Amino acid sequence: MTTLTGMGQRALGAVPALADLTDRVLFGEVWERDALNKRDRSLVTVACLVALCRDGQLPFHLQTALDHGVTRQELEEVVTHLAFYAGWPAAATAARLLGDLR
Secondary structure: OOOOOOHHHHHHOOOHHHHHHHHHHHHHHHOOOOOOOHHHHHHHHHHHHHHOOOOOOHHHHHHHHHHOOOOHHHHHHHHHHHHHHOOHHHHHHHHHHHHHOO
């Protein structure tokens, strides 16, 4: 399973306070809560990023979801399902980004 430790520093090191909050709070506290496992958190995160058209963060979280045990077929189904709830352009963008992971 992929560890998210240090991701803030690697991705956001140019803004130290944001990098610290990302590592310490988001990936340190939020992602480590027991109520949802990392696989489920990844599915929720991917769904939100697709729906909000956050294509800058989506590739990282698609790969993280795969690393956390979500299958490619499940990600494809999430993208297809969201086409009807989040809009076709959002799903088309996500489909392209998922295809880039191949």
